[in-house]
Amino acid sequence: MTYDVVVLIEREMSEGDAERVAALYARHDDTVNYHLLVSSHPTQGLAGPMALLGSSFADVAGLSASPPVNRTTTLTGPATDRPQASAGTALADPRDDLAAVIEHSSRRLRARVGGGVNVSITHGEILLALRTLVNSTHSQEVVVVAWPETAARFICSNWTTRARKELKVGRVRVVEHDT
Template sequence: MYDVVLLVEQELSEPDAKRVVELHEDMPEQVRYHVLVPCHNAEAGVEASISALGTADLYGPGLATQRQDLAEAQKAIDSEAKGCSGRSVQRLRDLGKVAEGGISHERPIDALIATVEATHGQEVVILTRPHVVAEFFHLDWTNSARRHLKVPVLHLLEHSSQKENAS
């Protein structure tokens, strides 16, 4: 079994799923895909923003009363990420491939490293929208993955949806 870890920024579109599968169509062994969807941590994001503004002492205690709102927001974020992962896995399965998926609240690169180690991943494919500034400074997921992993890492740009193309 050849294990490929997919780090996706958003749900795999049908064209992207086909493109990923085509990368491995000449593999002599069966390919198993592991779809990883990073999931934003709402509470940590709010607290980091407040701290970055240097106003934690002004707003920090008020955050305690908003924990319920943050918990509800996190449930919604997690639900969307799980749906994204599930639909992405299903697209790969619809193409006759073995696939599984999940979400992570860790930093995307930390989650990717952990997933590659846990699955004994032999290749990584990262699908994102263009991130010109991060890519220019080599701070993007792909460059980070190449620095930390000893497996091939391929970066693909996600296809635009048909709605965007029609505009």
């Protein structure tokens, strides 16, 4: 049997992020399939885990008019507060280099889990894309890699419980991004 997990990221996963996600399933009995969902930060609409806090579950329920688009493109725009993966190593931002985010994040996660990682990209509503990916892969869990302040807000707002029910998954985990 297989166990499917969607991993939602807003920016490039660091080595520490990949290690923490892999550790969640290191002792799992079934083969774990990872489905990495990357938000491309569109200039309009919702994007990334931070935006999930302010959006409604109408998006998850499929009432949004903006379907996810799963294609690879490179977006350009002004660089903003780039977090550091480690001393001197900047993490890529999808607005600047979507290809680097996908390449580095999937490579790091593959190295930690010793297997395949499927990648999906959304240019639309992140909640709708998340719901679509969970349904199409029959995923049992969702892991959101979020910045420390975002992770705290997810936990305080009880978002994970609501998301678990709306997405119809056994568990939604929030992993604090390694900064």
